[in-house]
Amino acid sequence: MNKSTLLLLSLLLGMIAGCDGPAVESKDGWTNLFDGKSLNGWTRLDGEAEFVIEDGAIVGRAVANTPNTFLVTERQYKDFILELEIKVEDESSNSGVMVRGQHDPGARDGKGRVFGYQVETDPKERAWSGGIYDEARRGWLYPLDLNPEARSAFKLGEYNKYRIEFIGNTLKTWINGQEVAYLVDEMDGSGFIGLQVHSIPNPEDAGKKTYFRNIRIKTEDLSPTPFESDIFIVSTLDNELTPYEKERGWKLLFDGESSEGWRSAKSESFPEKGWTIRDGVLTIEASGGGESTHAGDIVTQDKYSAFDLAFDFKLTEGANSGVKYFVTLSEGNKGSAIGLEYQVLDDERHPDAKQGKDGNRTLASLYDLIKADKQARFVRPIGEWNKGRIVVYPNNKVEHYINGLKVVEYIRGSEDFRKLVADSKYKIWDNFGEAEEGHILLQDHGDEVHYKSIKLKEL
Structure with missing residues (x-):
């Protein structure tokens, strides 16, 4: 009987016995998963790294x-x-904790593959420990560009206390008491x-x-620990706010059902054609690739300054x-309305990506001004959903993100910003991008795009 078959049998027996059956009983409703002396209740998967016991700790060498090696319950x-x-003795030793982990015994030509939610241990300069990575599936879900203050929580060469809460669809992490990551996702309901x-x-x-x-x-008898700090939540729930977000002032600009809060950039009403709402998705239909020549852009009814x-x-x-x-x-102007732009573009197939200067018209860039400093692995393929984010602080600092990675940063109205404008298509407009407030706009560029x-x- 091979290792993968043994694991499947043990997981089945575990489910028959009950998902929360104890390994070693402890006090106050806690169960010890490691008795300090043996690896009873654990199985090694995938790689050939060694797990031994030294001084009451499981040590991975x-x-x-x-490939990556996992010791799983x-x-x-x-x-x-x-x-x-968790203690890491050298910065080369990237690690992590799988939660609700999954295993595909047929992957890698029958060698198997662990996949699913992983709470990161990242001892290198990037310092994303406590962030959430989707191992062998979607990649980073909560990189610590979203919570940079937590990057200092993990200490190399010392034991670090991790606390991980996975209750319902909500996964939250702490390191040494520091609030780190907050994810709402419904991909896996249980696992090792x-x-x-x-x-x-x-x-x-x-x-x-x-x-x-x-x-x-x-x-049992689980009580979620509330986050006290105001950090950004990554949620994969469509057109829905969590209670945490509502308490901190977030609001939906699109309710998934109607055009409420939006209007045409050219009139007070919403376009009668071209923009559709179906199955919770707002779509601009294809119309030949022209800029604002069919349905036209739409803008929010309200204006915003810092947000x-x-x-x-x-x-x-x-x-x-x-x-x-x-x-x-x-x-x-007769074309698309003017404003600072987070570019939404197929970099590989649309010619605009090759225009401008030094890539400043590519996806997530500040269009025609600043190139997005992004990594290909952080961009989901065409036909899949990506997460964009724009932050404008009260001091006029602006940031662009894609899938949690910060890719643009600048100061509106600064000397550097004005030099960029003077050398761009926007130089013909006085004080471009420096208005005290303005609408949010979704652009009709004649192509089918979904929001x-x-x-x-x-803010």
């Missing part, structure tokens, strides 16, 4: 020329609060707990150790659109 868990301590030893590209790092100890879980704007968008092949802000509608989950918080 990196092995060269092997033989039981599955649904809702829980998990606490453990897993400890990772990452693959190593440099054979010289073989033998480096990652330590895990004081691993305990609680599965945090989040939106989901999905491109079709070769499509072009944009999300503009500080749109005043005062220029009287949903548009929400805003005034």
Whole structure:
């Protein structure tokens, strides 16, 4: 009987026995998942990294020329609060904790593949420990560009206390008492707990150790711990706000059902054709690729000055659109209304990506002004949903994000900003991009593009 079959049998037995069956009973409703002496209740998957016990801790030793290795519980868990301590002795030892982890025994030609939610241990300069990564599936869900203050929580060479709450569709993380990540997602409802030893590209790092100890879980009488700080939530729920967001002033700009709050950039009413609302999605239909020649742009009824704007968008092949802000509608131009623009574009197939200067017309860029400094692995393929975000602070600092990665930063009205404007298509407009307030705009560029989950918080 092979290892994958044994794991499946053990998981089945665990579910028959009950998802929250104890490993080693503890006090106050907690169950110890590790007795400090043996690896009973755990199974190694995928790679060949070694797991041994030293001084009451599980120690993972990196092995060269092997994929990521996981030590996973033989039981599955649904809702829980998990606490453990992790120490990484060298910055080469990327690690993490799988929660509601999954395993595909047929992947990699029958060698198997662990996938699913992973709470990161990142000892390198990037310092995204406590962020949430979707192992072997969607990639980063909550990178710490979204909560930079938490990047200092993890300490290399010391034991760090992780607290992970996964209750219903809400996953929250803490390191050493610091609030780190907040994700709302419904991909997996249950799964195993897993400890990772990452693959190593440099054979010289073989033998480096990652330590895990004081691993305990609680599965009954759970009370979610509220976040006290005001951090950004990543939610994959369509056109819906969490109670946490409502308490902190977020509001939906698109309710998923109607055009309420929106109008044409050219009139007081919503366009009668071209823009459709279906199945919770706001779509601009294809009309030949012309700029604002068919249905035209739409703008919010309200104007905004300092704000945090989040939106989901999905491109079709070769499509072009944009999300503009500080749109005043005062220029009287015949094409698309003028404003600062978060570019929404198929970089590979639309010619606009090759125009402008140094890539400043590519996806997530400040159009015609600043190129988005993005990594390809943070961009979802054409036909899949991406998450855009624009933050305008009261001091006029502006940031663009794509799927949680910050890719643009600038100061409206600064000397550097004005130099960029003077060398762009916008130089013909006085004080371009420096209005005190303006509308939010979704652009009709003649291509089919979809939007949903548009929400805003005034700062």
